[in-house]
Structures are given as structure tokens and as C-alpha cells.
Amino acid sequence: MRPYEPRKVEEKWQKVWEERGAFRPRGRGKKVYVLEMFPYPSGRIHMGHVRNYTIGDAVARYLRMKGYDVLHPMGWDAFGLPAENAAVKRGIHPAKWTRENIDQMKRQLKLLGFSYDWEREIATCDPEYYRWNQWIFLKMLQKGVAYRKEATVNWCPHDETVLANEQVIEGKCWRCGTPVVQKRVPSWFLKITDYAERLLKDLEKLEGRWPERVILQQRNWIGRSEGALIRFPVEDTEVEVFTTRPDTVFGATFLVLAPEHPLTLELARKGGKEAEVREFLERVRRRSTRERALTEEKEGVFLGVYGENPVNGRRIPVWTADYVLYEYGTGAIMAVPAHDRRDWEFAKKYGLDIVPVVLPEGGWDFEKGAYEGRGKLTNSGRFTGMDSEDAKREITRWLEEEGLGEFRVSYRLRDWNISRQRYWGTPIPVVYCERCGTVPVPEDQLPVVLPRDAEFTGRGNPLSASDQFVKTSCPRCKGPARRETDTMDTFFDSSWYFLRFCDPRNDREPFSKDAVKRWMPVDIYIGGIEHAVLHLLYARFFQKFLKDLGLVDEEEPFVRLITQGMVLKRWVSVGRLLEFLGLSEEDRVEDLIKKLREVKL
Numbered sequence: 097m098r099p100y101e102p103r104k105v106e107e108k109w110q111k112v113w114e115e116r117g118a119f120r121p122r123g124r125g126k127k128v129y130v131l132e133m134f135p136y137p138s139g140r141i142h143m144g145h146v147r148n149y150t151i152g153d154a155v156a157r158y159l160r161m162k163g164y165d166v167l168h169p170m171g172w173d174a175f176g177l178p179a180e181n182a183a184v185k186r187g188i189h190p191a192k193w194t195r196e197n198i199d200q201m202k203r204q205l206k207l208l209g210f211s212y213d214w215e216r217e218i219a220t221c222d223p224e225y226y227r228w229n230q231w232i233f234l235k236m237l238q239k240g241v242a243y244r245k246e247a248t249v250n251w252c253p254h255d256e257t258v259l260a261n262e263q264v265i266e267g268k269c270w271r272c273g274t275p276v277v278q279k280r281v282p283s284w285f286l287k288i289t290d291y292a293e294r295l296l297k298d299l300e301k302l303e304g305r306w307p308e309r310v311i312l313q314q315r316n317w318i319g320r321s322e323g324a325l326i327r328f329p330v331e332d333t334e335v336e337v338f339t340t341r342p343d344t345v346f347g348a349t350f351l352v353l354a355p356e357h358p359l360t361l362e363l364a365r366k367g368g369k370e371a372e373v374r375e376f377l378e379r380v381r382r383r384s385t386r387e388r389a390l391t392e393e394k395e396g397v398f399l400g401v402y403g404e405n406p407v408n409g410r411r412i413p414v415w416t417a418d419y420v421l422y423e424y425g426t427g428a429i430m431a432v433p434a435h436d437r438r439d440w441e442f443a444k445k446y447g448l449d450i451v452p453v454v455l456p457e458g459g460w461d462f463e464k465g466a467y468e469g470r471g472k473l474t475n476s477g478r479f480t481g482m483d484s485e486d487a488k489r490e491i492t493r494w495l496e497e498e499g500l501g502e503f504r505v506s507y508r509l510r511d512w513n514i515s516r517q518r519y520w521g522t523p524i525p526v527v528y529c530e531r532c533g534t535v536p537v538p539e540d541q542l543p544v545v546l547p548r549d550a551e552f553t554g555r556g557n558p559l560s561a562s563d564q565f566v567k568t569s570c571p572r573c574k575g576p577a578r579r580e581t582d583t584m585d586t587f588f589d590s591s592w593y594f595l596r597f598c599d600p601r602n603d604r605e606p607f608s609k610d611a612v613k614r615w616m617p618v619d620i621y622i623g624g625i626e627h628a629v630l631h632l633l634y635a636r637f638f639q640k641f642l643k644d645l646g647l648v649d650e651e652e653p654f655v656r657l658i659t660q661g662m663v664l665k666r667w668v669s670v671g672r673l674l675e676f677l678g679l680s681e682e683d684r685v686e687d688l689i690k691k692l693r694e695v696k697l
């Protein structure tokens with residue numbers, strides 16, 4: 097038997113493929129778009145990449161041989177923290193570090209013989225790419241989808257950067273593991289919540305084509321719930337609460353405002369409790385949102401004022417407490433200790449009234465805990481005796497008639513904070529002028545390019561320290577102005593790169609309509625399950641936004657999604673091969689290639 101000599105055979109054919117442009121699509125005939133989630137250029141390909149790309153490559157080659165016109169591109173998700181950390185630690189400029197890593201990884205991918213059309217290669221850190229991030233951002237600004245507000249944010253003291261909720265894992269920074277604290281900073285947000293209903297509804301279209309687990313995770317992340325918005329008079333103002341249990345409103349015995357609620361301090365002042373409340377707010381600030389949500393020992397302070405339960409006129413005390421989060425609902429709750437475990441614990445701790453209004457058959461001992469289930473209403477005026485499910489609807493209707501509240505849909509999904517106080521990302525194309533205020537950079541002045549002169553000390557944002565970058569003139573009045581120094585969350589970059597692959601060298605627009613008409617949607621998308629709610633939700637949101645602009649035709653970008661764990665149950669080859677070779681996923685490609693050369697077939 098003749099031995100297989102990969103060096104001879106593969107080198108020869110890889111050269112032939114390259115010379116002939118063997119993997120360049122023809123541009124006619126029935127199309128297929130096969131895409132693997134593009135890598136972060138960390139330096140080296142590991143076995144996790146190889147597994148992912150091997151699946152995509154097998155599919156692409158198979159379909160090519162079946163006569164399809166296959167688009168199978170590759171690129172680099174090239175902005176992000178590790179490059180900046182390398183700059184701090186080793187004094188290498190992030191651009192240089194990233195470029196070297198890309199070269200190295202590209203060489204490895206080529207060695208593996210994957211059938212990519214390398215002529216379409218993109219790197220998100222190239223101004224030719226990120227200028228279109230800026231362009232999309234400006235469109236979002238025009239449409240009111242991008243906006244700026246001061247916000248309580250998760251702050252990593254180590255990286256000195258704001259983290260999205262999904263980047264906080266068990267109270268710690270997803271990158272470096274440092275405990276996260278709370279901080280107020282002006283930030284740019286994207287109004288993904290405006291798209292909540294569409295993002296939820298269109299999951300139906302993906303059923304049977306996306307893993308059920310991913311669909312479920314997205315559904316939970318969006319977290320739609322129906323309930324009522326109810327207004328409680330307090331002093332000379334009103335406190336709005338959202339509840340999914342309007343059937344229990346007669347049992348509301350106190351109100352709780354989140355510490356960050358604008359009325360908290362104001363009411364405390366009226367109640368003569370300002371000093372006490374201020375001290376409490378300071379304590380809360382040192383704890384993360386997640387820690388607060390999970391904490392068992394609830395803490396609060398009475399604001400010294402009373403409100404009125406609008407349905408029965410009951411006089412009820414107003415509190416602030418750490419277990420109520422400003423980011424959720426209206427940032428205030430009606431506490432119904434008889435029917436909510438957390439309210440019950442709080443009421444027990446502080447000696448507040450517990451009034452049962454829903455009773456299960458056989459009764460309930462409210463000294464032992466809250467009853468959160470269904471039952472018959474009691475102590476509820478004209479609704480007494482009604483089934484609690486019917487009462488949800490009936491009480492909401494009655495609140496509407498009386499002008500005390502209304503039906504409301506609420507989502508768990510929050511707007512997306514895209515501001516990062518870092519260098520290695522897309523500059524947000526906005527300037528601040530003393531005379532004109534916040535001014536968008538005109539489209540014909542894009543890209544706003546990252547300055548080369550930045551210094552990487554590991555403290556603060558290098559962009560803020562770069563005069564060359566910060567000092568500019570106002571596009572409107574030509575007077576002196578200051579550039580925004582926040583850069584975009586890198587998830588912005590990856591939210592539309594699949595569209596850029598359709599038309600990667602276009603320098604007049606992010607992509608042409610014709611090109612996306614030809615290639616979109618992505619027919620088979622392959623990647624890790626860890627992206628179920630981050631990248632995959634943001635990409636769907638961008639697709640919908642771009643559809644509203646008339647730039648793309650489809651509502652959904654990815655027809656079929658393959659997540660790795662799932663595939664390996666059926667496709668044993670890659671896993672078996674690794675097992676056979678005694679390799680783990682962390683092993684380097686060099687090791688694999690070396691071992692493959694030793695194998696006697």
C-alpha cells in the first residue's frame with residue numbers, strides 16, 4: 097500500500113485550488129450560503145475551531161459537488177479586550193498584535209485545506225469594515241434606535257469598562273473574573289426592546305430549523321409577561337408599579353421603590369429619613385445587580401411616608417429595598433406578602449402586614465409562607481369568591497374603567513448598552529460641541545479612525561488621553577468640539593458581518609441590495625451554543641432594523657442553525673478522530689498535523 101504523504105499531496109492541491117479560485121462562487125445557479133461563526137483572532141487555532149470549521153467545510157464541499165453555487169467565506173472578529181490587555185502587558189500595539197494573530201491563524205486554516213473563498217476575507221478592526229458600523233449607528237441614531245442616557249451600569253474595576261448584563265457571570269466579569277460593582281455613567285444604548293415582540297414572534301419561523309434549546313433560551317431571555325400597570329397615590333405624586341398578579345392587588349400592604357428610583361430620595365426627604373436612606377443607597381451601590389437579585393437576606397429602609405392602595409383606600413407604608421431592581425418593570429413594586437415569597441420574607445423581617453387575598457382549596461397557613469398559586473379570591477371587595485385567573489382579567493378591566501391602571505405587556509429584555517470605555521473597538525461617531533450639543537459625524541466624514549498615538553497603561557480609556565483624537569471641530573458650527581471616546585461593544589461588529597460577506601469590498605455602502613438578494617439568508621450557520629442569546633439575538637435584531645431601512649428583504653438572517661454539541665451526536669467522525677489520536681479540544685493544530693503525519697493508513 098502506498099503511504100499517504102500529506103505534505104506532498106495537500107500542498108500541491110492547495111496551490112491548485114488557490115490558483116484556480118476553486119472556492120470562489122460562480123454567481124449563477126442555485127445558491128447556498130454556508131457560514132461558520134468567525135473567530136476572534138486570539139493567536140492560534142484550537143481544536144474547538146477545527147471541529148466547527150470541519151463541519152462547515154464538509155457541508156460546503158458536499159453542496160458544491162452537488163452543483164450548488166456555494167458562498168463559504170471566512171473573516172475575523174478582530175476587536176476586543178485581549179488585544180488591549182496584550183498592549184498593556186507587553187507593549188505591543190493592539191493593531192499589530194491582532195494582525196500578527198490573523199496572519200498566523202490564516203496560515204493554519206489554509207494548512208487544514210478548508211474551502212474558503214479567501215478573496216472575501218474581512219477583519220472587523222479594518223476601517224473599511226468599521227466605517228459601516230458607524231454608518232449603521234448613524235442610521236439608528238436618526239431612527240431613534242440609538243440613544244444616550246445616564247445609566248446604572250455594571251462596572252469591572254479591573255478592565256475599567258462597562259459590561260452588558262449578559263457579560264456578568266455570577267456577579268463577576270466574564271473576561272477576567274473580577275467582582276462587578278455598580279456605577280452611573282452616560283452610555284449609548286440600542287433600543288432592542290422596540291423589537292422584542294418581533295424577535296419573539298419570529299422564533300416561530302425558526303422552529304424545527306434551529307435547535308429547540310436555542311429558541312427556548314431566546315424566548316426566556318426576551319421574557320414576555322402580561323399584567324397590569326397600577327398607579328398608587330403617594331403624598332402629592334404617584335408611584336407606578338407593574339404586576340403580573342393584578343388579582344392580588346387588594347393584598348398590597350406596602351410599596352417598595354428600587355434604591356435608584358428617582359422618587360426614593362425625594363420621598364425620604366419628605367419623610368424625614370434622608371440621612372438614613374443615603375447611607376443605605378451607598379451600601380447598595382457596592383453590590384452588583386445580580387447579587388442583589390439573588391440575595392436571600394433582604395434589606396430595606398422605611399421612607400417615612402405613606403401611600404394609598406387605590407382599590408381599597410388602605411394606608412400603606414413606602415419603603416426602599418435592595419431586592420427591587422430599577423432596571424426591571426417600573427423600578428417599584430406593590431408588595432403582596434401573602435402571595436409573593438420575597439415580599440413575605442421582607443414583611444416578616446420588618447413586621448409589615450400580611451393580608452391573604454387568594455385561598456387554595458383546603459386553606460393555607462400564612463405564618464409559614466406565601467401562597468403563590470391559583471385559588472379563590474377573598475378580602476377583595478366585589479371580586480371576592482372569583483377564581484384568581486378570571487380575576488386577573490376582571491380586575492385589570494375594572495382598573496382601566498376607574499382610571500387607576502391599565503393592561504400592560506412587559507419584557508425581561510433590556511435595551512443594549514453598547515458603550516465601552518476602551519480603545520480597541522469602533523469609535524462611536526459623535527462629537528460634543530459647547531454650542532450645538534451632541535452632533536452626529538456626517539456620513540461623508542466616515543470613518544472616524546482610531547488614533548495611533550494612544551498609550552496603553554492599563555488605566556482608564558486610552559482614547560480619552562489622546563488629544564489627537566479627542567480635539568476636533570464641530571461639523572455644524574466649525575467651533576471647537578470633543579469627540580465621543582466610547583467605542584462599541586464588539587457584538588455590534590458581529591451583528592451584521594454575514595451581510596458584509598455578500599459584498600466585502602463595497603466602498604460606497606455596507607453592501608449592495610443585489611449582493612444580499614443573491615446570497616441572503618445564510619442557509620446553514622454553524623457555531624457554539626454559548627451564543628444562543630448574545631450574538632444570535634443581536635444579529636436577528638440588526639437584520640430586522642436593516643429590513644425596516646429597506647436594505648435587506650428577509651426578517652431572519654439564518655435559516656438553519658447547527659450548534660456543535662448537537663451535531664457530534666450524529667456526526668461521529670471528528671470526535672472519533674480526536675479520540676483516536678488522543679487529543680483534547682485544547683490541543684494545538686500543529687499537534688494534530690504532526691500526529692496525522694504519523695498515522696499509518
Ligand SMILES: [Zn+2]
Pocket residue numbers: 252253254255269270271272273274
Ligand atoms: Zn474584567
Ligand SMILES: [Zn+2]
Pocket residue numbers: 529530531532533570571572573574575
Ligand atoms: Zn457646534
